[in-house]
Amino acid sequence: MSRATVRRTGGAVSDTEADVIVVGAGPGGATTAYHLARHGLRVLLLEKTSFPREKVCGDGLTPRAVKQLIKLGVDTAPEAGWVRNRGLRVIGGGVRMELDWPDLASFPNYGLVRTRLDFDDLLAKRAVEAGAVLHTDTNVIAPVLDTSGRAIGVSAEVGPDKEPATFHAPLIVAADGVSGRFPLAMGLAKREDRPIGVAVRRYYRSPVRHQDEYLESWLELRSREGGDKLLPGYGWIFGMGDGRVNVGLGALNSSSGFGKTNYRRLLTDWLGSTPPDWGLADEANADGPILGAALPMGFNRVPHYTRGVLLVGDSGGMVNPFNGEGIAYAMESGELAAEIAVQALARAAGVDRERALAQYPAELKLRYGGYYRLGNIFVKLIGNPQIMRIATKHGMPHPTLMRFVLKLMANLTDPRGGDAMDRMINAMTKVAPAV
Structure with a gap:
C-alpha cells in the first residue's frame, strides 16, 4: 500500500493518478476512501474545504451510524470525546416518552453525539491512516470524459488562487453532498417526485440541558406568540455534553408551507416557548448563527451508477424519509460502493467490469428500495397536519406502539430472527415496491 500523504494548502499538485477518485470528504466520502484504501487500492480523496469545517445537522447519531464507526475502527468511548445516548425522547400530544434503542444482534444499543466540526475531520483522518491521499482546498468543478462519455477523471481548482488541476482514475465516487454538483455535471438531475426536507439548527449554551441520556424529538412545535400557536415541522434537542445543545427543526416538502416559511424565524418562535431556565429563548446564549441545509430523501437522484x-x-x-437521518446511509453506501469497486477493478475494463459495477444500484435498491417506498408514503401522510395531529394524539399514549414506530423510523431491526416487531417491519419492506 502506498504511503499516505495529506495536502492541506495550495501549491504544486501531486498524486494526480489513482485507482479511484472520491469527490467529497464528508462521512460518505471518507468511509468510501477508507474501505477502498484498506483493500489496497490507490485512492484520491478530494475535498473543497479545509478541516476542521462546520456542517449543518448530523450531531446526533443513531446505532446505525455507530455500527459504521466501529467498522472504521473509531474509538466511540466517552473518553475519546463522544457523548453516548440511550435512545430517543419523544414529546407530542401532551405526552413525554423515553424509548431506549432496541437490543439487537445487528446494531449496538447506543447512539452518539459529536459536533460535525471535528466528526468529519476524524473520519477523513481514518481514511488517510488506511492509505488514502487527501487533497483539501480542492474544488472539483467537472468530470473529465473520454470519447464515449465515460468519466476518467476530474478537473478541479486548487487552493486560494484556484490553480487548475486534473486528476485521473478509471472510477469516480461522487460524495459531494446535497448540492450534487458532480452528478449534475454528469447529467443526473434530482427527481421532483421524491421527498425533500429542509433543516435549520443552532447551538445554544444551556447548563440545564447539555447533559442528556436521550436524543429529544418534538413532534409538535408551538409558539408563545399568537396564543400557543401550533407551528409546522418537527424539532430536536441534542445535549452536546460541553455546556451546549444542538437545537433545530425540520420540515418536509409534503407540508403546505414548504418553501414559503422563514425557518430561522420558526426556530426562534419555537424556542421562545421552551422553559426559561433552559436558556434557549435568550439570544445571549446563542453560540453561532442559525444554519440550514436541504435533506435529499428516498433516492431522489438516480441512477446510482x-x-x-x-x-x-x-x-x-x-436520506431516510422517516427520520431525516443521512450519515448512516452515507457511510453504508460508501462501504458498499468500496466493496463493489474493489471487485470491479479486479476485472478487465469493459463488459465484465461494467457487469460488476451494475451491482451497486441493484444492491442499493434491494437494501433500501422497499423501505424508502414506505418512507415516501409516510412523508406524504404526515404532511397533512390533521393526520399528524391524530397520529400523535392516539399513538403517543401507547408505549408498545411507539417502540414499534421507533424501530421502523430508525430502521433498526434484525434481518433474521428478531422479535415480532422486527419480522413485521422486515415483511413490510419486502412487499413494498422498491423506489
Missing part, C-alpha cells in the same frame, strides 16, 4: 461514476450518500438522495 453510470458511466464510471458511483453516487454515495446525499449526492444520491439517500
